[in-house]
Amino acid sequence: MLVQQSYRYELKPNNKQKTLLAKHAGTARFAYNWGLARRIEEYKNTGKSSNAIEQHRQLNVLKKTEFPWMYEVSKCAPQESLHNLDRAFNNFYHGLKSGKRVGFPKFKKKGKYNSFRLTGSIHIFESSVKLPRIGIIRTKERTDVKGSILSAAVSRKADRWFVSFSIERERKKHKVAENSAKGIDVGINCFAVTSDGERIESPGPLDNALKLLKRRSKQHSKKKIGSANRKKSALRLARLHCSIKNRRNDFLHKVSTQLAKTKPVIVIEDLNIRGMMRNGHLSRKIGDAGWSKFMNMLSYKTEWYGSYLLRVPRFYPSSKMCSRCKTIKENFNLSERIYRCEKCGLVIDRDENAAINLKHYITGSSPGIYACGDTSGGGT
Ligand SMILES: [Zn+2]
Numbered sequence: 001m002l003v004q005q006s007y008r009y010e011l012k013p014n015n016k017q018k019t020l021l022a023k024h025a026g027t028a029r030f031a032y033n034w035g036l037a038r039r040i041e042e043y044k045n046t047g048k049s050s051n052a053i054e055q056h057r058q059l060n061v062l063k064k065t066e067f068p069w070m071y072e073v074s075k076c077a078p079q080e081s082l083h084n085l086d087r088a089f090n091n092f093y094h095g096l097k098s099g100k101r102v103g104f105p106k107f108k109k110k111g112k113y114n115s116f117r118l119t120g121s122i123h124i125f126e127s128s129v130k131l132p133r134i135g136i137i138r139t140k141e142r143t144d145v146k147g148s149i150l151s152a153a154v155s156r157k158a159d160r161w162f163v164s165f166s167i168e169r170e171r172k173k174h175k176v177a178e179n180s181a182k183g184i185d186v187g188i189n190c191f192a193v194t195s196d197g198e199r200i201e202s203p204g205p206l207d208n209a210l211k212l213l214k215r216r217s218k219q220h221s222k223k224k225i226g227s228a229n230r231k232k233s234a235l236r237l238a239r240l241h242c243s244i245k246n247r248r249n250d251f252l253h254k255v256s257t258q259l260a261k262t263k264p265v266i267v268i269e270d271l272n273i274r275g276m277m278r279n280g281h282l283s284r285k286i287g288d289a290g291w292s293k294f295m296n297m298l299s300y301k302t303e304w305y306g307s308y309l310l311r312v313p314r315f316y317p318s319s320k321m322c323s324r325c326k327t328i329k330e331n332f333n334l335s336e337r338i339y340r341c342e343k344c345g346l347v348i349d350r351d352e353n354a355a356i357n358l359k360h361y362i363t364g365s366s367p368g369i370y371a372c373g374d375t376s377g378g379g380t
């Protein structure tokens with residue numbers, strides 16, 4: 001089975017390379033904004049919208065006379081940007097058709113959009129990478145990439161540069177034992193609870209760093225706009241955000257890899273994360289825990305490691321149902337941490353009860369579902 005995977009490394013560019021990277025990011029942003037402006041105008045004039053291939057052709061013609069500075073960077077940077085723009089438009093149109101709210105493509109602001117993608121002659125060495133037009137840049141860690149490289153996305157977070165390689169590689173499929181299903185409930189108190197009662201605690205990076213973040217944001221807002229001090233504090237703030245994000249991602253990767261490697265069948269609720277994010281006080285915690293990222297990781301990692309991920313439909317009452325006698329408790333509040341069944345007397349942690357119910361979805365009460373489930377694949 002051919003799977004796609006990505007590897008991310010921090011770069012250690014020298015000053016000359018930093019300038020070149022910034023030029024690439026700038027050109028990518030310019031091409032995106034240029035393409036967007038042109039498409040808006042074309043649409044106004046003709047009622048039709050262009051596409052990436054056509055726009056790249058137009059840009060190449062203009063490059064000679066209008067934008068000669070573009071020759072300093074790899075032609076991939078603007079080309080890939082125009083493809084991104086295509087995707088943004090496709091998502092927007094698709095959203096209109098399916099009734100999902102997807103915003104109209106926005107112009108990329110300087111300082112917010114610092115990334116570009118390269119294809120072509122990319123090489124990865126033990127502790128450096130070679131990118132077209134940019135050359136060999138050292139990496140902070142040793143690289144360990146297996147598979148053939150599809151592309152390299154370079155991005156800047158605060159004052160650090162990262163590269164993320166998309167690769168494609170062959171993975172073996174594994175047979176899955178039938179009695180090994182595990183329900184996993186992504187909790188509110190605890191990051192996740194399995195149907196065995198195993199609790200996976202979140203390091204709560206945002207919670208821990210939140211006080212610091214609050215203080216720094218406050219300090220930042222008091223600095224005079226345009227002053228050197230404000231710039232300095234903006235950088236510090238961005239660095240803190242970046243470190244929180246990195247720590248959170250490390251945790252999510254560790255947990256999802258461990259689960260995908262050790263649990264042959266994982267049953268998880270298909271949560272409506274978008275809907276929950278809108279719910280005020282829950283949103284920060286959910287955002288912090290990175291549930292949607294976690295689900296996504298679980299989905300591709302179960303594919304890599306040959307395990308099976310089943311997403312249980314949202315209407316399945318995993319929280320409200322007693323995992324022993326199947327009675328449904330209609331008014332079971334989000335704030336109640338313990339599930340007490342009035343019928344059979346079961347007293348159990350709410351998240352563990354939900355995890356067991358999720359497991360039962362595949363093994364216990366509905367054994368038939370397993371037989372028709374496709375055990376070879378990953379997410380649905
Ligand atoms: Zn009961």
